[in-house]
Amino acid sequence: xxxxxxxxLSSIVYKEISFQSIxxxxxxxxxxxxxxxxxxxxxxxxxxxxxxxxxxTTFFIAIxxxxxxxxxxxxxxxxxxSATRDVASWPTLMGSVTAFLAVVLFLxxxxxxxxxxxxxxxxxxxxxxxxxxxxxxxxSILFVSFLRMFDIPLIAAAVVFLSAYFLVGGSLxxxxxxxxxxxxxxxxxxxxxxxxxxxFYSRVAGGGGRSRGQTLVRLLFMIxxxxxxxGAYLVVSFAGNIVQYLTSLTQSFxxxxxxxxxxxxxxxxxxxxxxxxxxxxxxxxxxxxxxASIAYVFVALFCYRWVTQTVRTIGGGGAIPRAxxxxxxxxxxxxxxxxxxxxxxLRVASRVPSFASLFLLPAMQTIILSIxxxxxxxxxxxxxxxxxxxxxxxxxxxxxxxxSMEGLASAFTRSLPMRKRTLISAKTLLSIVTYLISLVVLxxxxxxxxxxxxxxxxxxxxxALAVSAGIMLELTLLARKFWxxxxxxxxxxxxxxxxxxxxxxxxxxxxxxxxxAFVAFLYAENLVLPIFFTxxxxxxxxxxxxxxxxx
Amino acid sequence: MVGADRNVLRQLTTHVWFNxxxxxxxxxAVKVEGLAITYGTFVAVENLxxxxxxxxxxxxxxxxxxxxxxxxxxLVGVLTxxxxxxxxxxxxxxxxxxxxxxxxxxxxEVILIDSLTPREFFEFISSIRRLEAxxxxxxxxxxxxxFELKQxxxxxIAALSMGNKQKVAIVAALLHDPKLLILDEPLVGLDARSSxxxxxxxxxxAKKGGAVIFSTHIMEVAExxxxxxxxxxxxxxxxxGTVDDLRRLVKDxxxxxxxxxxxxxxxxxxMQDVIKALxxx
Numbered sequence: 001x002x003x004x005x006x007x008x009l010s011s012i013v014y015k016e017i018s019f020q021s022i023x024x025x026x027x028x029x030x031x032x033x034x035x036x037x038x039x040x041x042x043x044x045x046x047x048x049x050x051x052x053x054x055x056x057t058t059f060f061i062a063i064x065x066x067x068x069x070x071x072x073x074x075x076x077x078x079x080x081x082s083a084t085r086d087v088a089s090w091p092t093l094m095g096s097v098t099a100f101l102a103v104v105l106f107l108x109x110x111x112x113x114x115x116x117x118x119x120x121x122x123x124x125x126x127x128x129x130x131x132x133x134x135x136x137x138x139x140s141i142l143f144v145s146f147l148r149m150f151d152i153p154l155i156a157a158a159v160v161f162l163s164a165y166f167l168v169g170g171s172l173x174x175x176x177x178x179x180x181x182x183x184x185x186x187x188x189x190x191x192x193x194x195x196x197x198x199x200f201y202s203r204v205a206g207g208g209g210r211s212r213g214q215t216l217v218r219l220l221f222m223i224x225x226x227x228x229x230x231g232a233y234l235v236v237s238f239a240g241n242i243v244q245y246l247t248s249l250t251q252s253f254x255x256x257x258x259x260x261x262x263x264x265x266x267x268x269x270x271x272x273x274x275x276x277x278x279x280x281x282x283x284x285x286x287x288x289x290x291x292a293s294i295a296y297v298f299v300a301l302f303c304y305r306w307v308t309q310t311v312r313t314i315g316g317g318g319a320i321p322r323a324x325x326x327x328x329x330x331x332x333x334x335x336x337x338x339x340x341x342x343x344x345x346l347r348v349a350s351r352v353p354s355f356a357s358l359f360l361l362p363a364m365q366t367i368i369l370s371i372x373x374x375x376x377x378x379x380x381x382x383x384x385x386x387x388x389x390x391x392x393x394x395x396x397x398x399x400x401x402x403x404s405m406e407g408l409a410s411a412f413t414r415s416l417p418m419r420k421r422t423l424i425s426a427k428t429l430l431s432i433v434t435y436l437i438s439l440v441v442l443x444x445x446x447x448x449x450x451x452x453x454x455x456x457x458x459x460x461x462x463x464a465l466a467v468s469a470g471i472m473l474e475l476t477l478l479a480r481k482f483w484x485x486x487x488x489x490x491x492x493x494x495x496x497x498x499x500x501x502x503x504x505x506x507x508x509x510x511x512x513x514x515x516x517a518f519v520a521f522l523y524a525e526n527l528v529l530p531i532f533f534t535x536x537x538x539x540x541x542x543x544x545x546x547x548x549x550x551x
Numbered sequence: 552m553v554g555a556d557r558n559v560l561r562q563l564t565t566h567v568w569f570n571x572x573x574x575x576x577x578x579x580a581v582k583v584e585g586l587a588i589t590y591g592t593f594v595a596v597e598n599l600x601x602x603x604x605x606x607x608x609x610x611x612x613x614x615x616x617x618x619x620x621x622x623x624x625x626l627v628g629v630l631t632x633x634x635x636x637x638x639x640x641x642x643x644x645x646x647x648x649x650x651x652x653x654x655x656x657x658x659x660e661v662i663l664i665d666s667l668t669p670r671e672f673f674e675f676i677s678s679i680r681r682l683e684a685x686x687x688x689x690x691x692x693x694x695x696x697x698f699e700l701k702q703x704x705x706x707x708i709a710a711l712s713m714g715n716k717q718k719v720a721i722v723a724a725l726l727h728d729p730k731l732l733i734l735d736e737p738l739v740g741l742d743a744r745s746s747x748x749x750x751x752x753x754x755x756x757a758k759k760g761g762a763v764i765f766s767t768h769i770m771e772v773a774e775x776x777x778x779x780x781x782x783x784x785x786x787x788x789x790x791x792g793t794v795d796d797l798r799r800l801v802k803d804x805x806x807x808x809x810x811x812x813x814x815x816x817x818x819x820x821x822m823q824d825v826i827k828a829l830x831x832x
Contacts, residue, residue, distance in 0.1 A: 010717045132673045327704040331688050340678020344667070351666040351707075412720065415627040416679045417651035483632070499776045551647065 001137045010061060010144035013124050018050040019043060028325060050149075057111045058156040064103050065160035068096040069168050086447040093168075097178065101185045104157045105265075108150055108186060119146060119197070138463030143308045158182045165272075174275040177293075181268035184300040188264075191303035194310050217383075258285045261307055267292035277380040290459060296393035300324065313415050337418065341426035366438040368393060380444060381528065384455040385514050387442065392467045392510040395435040399474045400502055402427045403482065420483060420550035425473040431471045435464060462533050463513065469539035472508035473504050479550070509539055579641070581626065582729050586635035588621045588786075595621040596786040598637070603764055605730075608757045610767040610777030612808075614816055618786040619766045620659050623735045626764065627656040639731060652680070657730035658736045659766070661720045665709035669700060669719045672708060673726060680727045694722045698745055713740040721749060725783075730770030730823065732756060750776055756758045762792060770809035773783045780808070782815045788816040 047337045075451045124145070128138045147154070162175055170178075220490045227341055335343060349355040369387050406413065406423070438462040446453035481498065513535035581603040588596040598617040603609040605681055624630035625637060628644055635642040644650045663672055677687050678754050695701050698718040700767045708719060717740045724732065733752065738746050753763050753776060767773050773780055774794055782790040782797070790797050794808055801814045813819040 330670070330692050330701055330704055332670055332677060332680050332684065333675060333690060334677035334684055334687060337679050337681060340675055343662070343678070344671070344675040347671055348664065348666050407661055408666075410658070411629060411660065412658050412663060412723075414629040415654065415656040415658075416676065417648040418679050419648055439649060456677050 001133070001140065003032035006137070006140050006144055010140045010148060011373055014148040015043075015047070015147040017119055017124060017149075019046045023047050049441070051152075053111070054150070054152040057150075057153040058106055060107055061104060061153055061157050062160045065100060065157070065164050068103075068162045086271045090277040090279060093276055094266070094269045094273040096271050097181070098265050100161055100180055100267065101265035104161075104182065104185050105189045105192070106201045108157075109192050111150060111153065119149075121441045139308045139311060146194075146311055150186075150190070154186050157186065165276075169276070171276050172274075174272045177268060177272045177275060180293075180297070181265060183273065184266065184268075187300040187307075193305050194307050198310060212228045225394060257282075258288045261289035262292045264292070264296050267296060268414065276510070332412055337422045338426040338429070340417075340424060342430050343424070345430060346424075348405055348408065355401065368404055369442060379451045379453070379455055381455055381459075382518075384459050385517060388460055388463050389457070389511060389514050391435060391438045391442075392463060392470070393507055395431060395438070396470055396474060396506045396510065398434060398504060399427055399471045399506075400478060400499055402430060403475055403478045405423065406482070420476075420479045421547050424472060424479055424547050424550060427475050428468055428471045428504060432464060432468050435467050439464070459517075459532065462536050463510070464514045464527075465540035466510050466536040469536075469543040470506040472543040473509055474506040475503050476543075476546060476550065477505065490515060509543075512539070565636075579603070580605050580607070580639070581764065582636075582638040582641075583622075583626070584636045586625065587623065587633045588618065588625060588630065588639065589633045593788060596625075596632075596783075599786070600784070601781055601787060601788060601791060603762050605760050605762050606757050607779055607781060608753060608763040608765055608777045609771040611764060611783060612768075612770070612773055612780055612812060613783035616816065617783045618733055619783055621767060622783070623656075623659075623733055623764065627651065627654055627733055629658075649810075651724045652727075654732050655724035655732045657717075657720050657724045657732075659735040659739075661713070661716045661740075663708050663716060663719060663723075663825035666707060668705045669705055669711075669722075670704050672719060676693065677725045677726060682727055690728070691722070691726060694725060697748055698722060714742055714745070716742055718745060725752075730761050732761065732765075734763065735766045737765070738767065738769065738770070770807065770812055774808040782812055784816040 128141060133141070158179060161178060162170075165175060165178055252506050257270070260266045267289045270285070271293055274286060274289075334340065334385060344447060369390065403423075439456070442456055442460070443453050448455055478498075516535050517528050519534040520531045558701045579602055581601075583602070584600045586596055587594070588598040599618070599622060601609075606750070611622065613619045621630060625632045625644070626639070630648050639650040640653055642650045642653070667675065673691060677684075695704065698721065700715065700718055700722065703715055708716060711719065717737070721737060724734070734753070737749060750772070753765065756781065757763055757778070765773070765777060777794075779793055780791070780797065781788050790800055790811070792800070794811070797808070797815070798806055801811050803810060803814070806814075810819075815820065
């Protein structure tokens with residue numbers, strides 16, 4: 001089949017996967033409207049949403065692409081002789097290139113994990129299998145469709161990286177090496193995504209099981225699964241530090257550089273740095289880096305072939321095992337409704353990557369804050385309140401996603417006698433637990449760093465009331481909307497306006513006690529805590545009353 | 552059907568509500584009046600009214616896109632109607648929790664929570680329905696055995712065949728011993744054994760005083776199973792009653808339900824020409 005035909009067919013497959021994943025059609029939602037205009041609008045919404053997702057990743061790559069080269073600008077303006085400058089600047093460039101390639105790898109894997117659910121559930125391989133196409137054609141179409149989900153970030157990575165490189169005085173040969181390194185990194189990223197997706201669906205999603213051991217294994221897999229997310233977040237948050245660290249690593253380990261350059265992405269970063277700032281060559285190191293770079297080309301070719309073959313299995317849902325297990329009994333343990341919802345949500349989250357990663361958001365935020373805490377000599381009221389506003393806002397991203405879980409099989413579950421208040425209570429509890437865990441971690445960090453923890457504990461616990469109120473407000477708004485329209489839109493991100501308009505009132509609610517506390521701090525310091533408590537408790541009381549009357 | 556299976560069915564249909572004598576055979580299970588369903592400007596159902604009594608198996612028949620599934624979705628609370636009133640055992644459907652508690656529903660397109668196993672799915676359903684483990688487990692065990700689901704009990708629903716997914720949906724609909732069963736094309740994908748069991752179950756359910764609303768495209772099944780049918784075409788009921796009533800309506804004393812259906816839905820005219828054209832091709 002010609003590349004042009006593959007491209008044309010992949011366009012249809014790609015659009016279908018985007019549409020299905022955005023509206024969770026395969027997972028049980030039904031569209032509320034059936035008019036032609038409405039469907040057209042929904043298709044357009046799906047496209048916009050996919051585009052936004054791509055642009056966000058591209059934005060991160062672009063920002064990072066230029067940030068990593070910032071340390072290099074110092075050398076550009078330096079008046080030192082070029083030979084001395086070259087010796088000093090190549091480790092910095094090596095650090096920058098390494099960091100960038102690592103970030104591209106992380107971000108694309110992260111994005112890939114988010115879209116893989118839709119790719120697996122769409123079972124497009126089965127659809128294509130009915131047409132007169134060879135297995136090779138189907139593989140190629142699915143591979144190109146999968147790549148199209150990342151097209152803008154993939155192109156942007158190469159363009160931004162090379163532009164930034166040439167801006168800091170890169171050479172033509174160095175540019176070519178970087179282009180090759182970027183392409184290889186992208187192949188690795190796609191292979192890692194496909195590999196993780198296959199592994200996840202065959203070992204984690206496939207292993208139902210109910211023993212404690214199996215649950216623990218699933219939990220561990222879930223943590224491993226979301227590590228790339230965490231990695232991406234850390235890398236982006238600490239871009240400067242990472243470049244600095246990698247630079248010093250390259251310098252301090254000059255004696256073992258010949259071994260370091262054998263490791264990806266150092267092989268390429270060394271080669272590009274050497275070709276940009278040629279110094280007296282250490283032939284062993286140079287030879288090692290060239291040999292390793294060539295070896296990685298072969299590894300990438302192997303990955304490419306493996307991905308094209310594997311993508312068909314995944315696209316056909318073949319990664320999900322169909323083996324029957326030995327079942328001892330058919331006993332079930334019904335819980336009270338809200339606990340049943342929480343248990344279902346946790347089970348779904350442990351098997352659906354896009355939901356799983358969201359649970360980690362507050363934890364990630366906490367770790368970032370913990371790292372920041374270590375550089376502060378004392379945890380003042382201002383520091384504490386700033387930390388709390390950060391954690392609470394991240395926590396408020398969780399409830400809409402938790403509610404959108406109800407879109408799964410909503411065509412069936414909507415027929416269940418579920419009260420709005422039960423649903424809101426369950427999701428509020430689950431969300432506030434993630435906030436409280438963050439608080440506990442911060443408390444232990446404060447204790448470990450021998451900082452005064454009373455403020456973080458007192459204000460954090462009081463603020464939990466306002467955060468609960470914010471969560472309840474978001475959920476009440478969304479539950480009302482979804483009850484009215486049906487949970488057709490399984491994916492909340494497909495309706496960005498709804499998502500944003502829900503987040504804003506929640507943010508206002510958690511910010512209000514903190515802003516009031518700041519104001520009180522300026523005029524009457526001794527009244528800060530009573531005012532803060534009164535505000536948070538009032539919000540909680542009002543929202544609890546509103547939730548209680550939801551039928 | 553073997554004797555053991557019949558015993559299982561009898562056990563499964565020995566309803567708590569029947570034993571308690573809460574239901575009379577004349578009690579109205581479903582009352583629909585002036586129902587209208589619209590999707591944007593598209594009118595799916597217009598001024599639909601019908602009543603289903605206890606002990607009845609009420610068949611909803613109609614061509615594709617006639618409005619059967621939309622009507623069923625309103626009855627189970629998945630869809631909000633544009634106009635009209637729906638009562639389930641005298642409870643308005645707007646009183647969602649009370650109305651939905653009395654209904655067991657199998658949707659047309661069986662899409663469940665794929666990442667859960669049947670065990671986890673039943674746990675979720677029974678939690679929402681506040682079922683007691685002591686009552687539910689024996690009942691579940693019998694259903695799982697009847698539909699041969701045990702070996703798949705801890706396999707993710709995503710990995711099950713369409714037929715087994717359908718069986719999971721059927722068991723989930725029956726788990727709480729509902730008075731009213733609403734089944735939208737429930738036989739699709741089922742093997743012969745399970746299909747026979749389900750049909751027997753439906754019959755027993757009605758005989759014991761429950762009510763069943765049943766949508767199907769298989770006219771032979773409807774003719775054999777339903778005590779009353781409604782034929783919907785373009786969102787309106789064009790014929791309602793027993794098969795004999797409908798025969799009288801179309802003035803065809805010997806006609807099968809399929810013949811009646813084609814006449815009432817005005818699909819008969821020109822059909823022979825289409826078949827002839829296809830044969831010539």
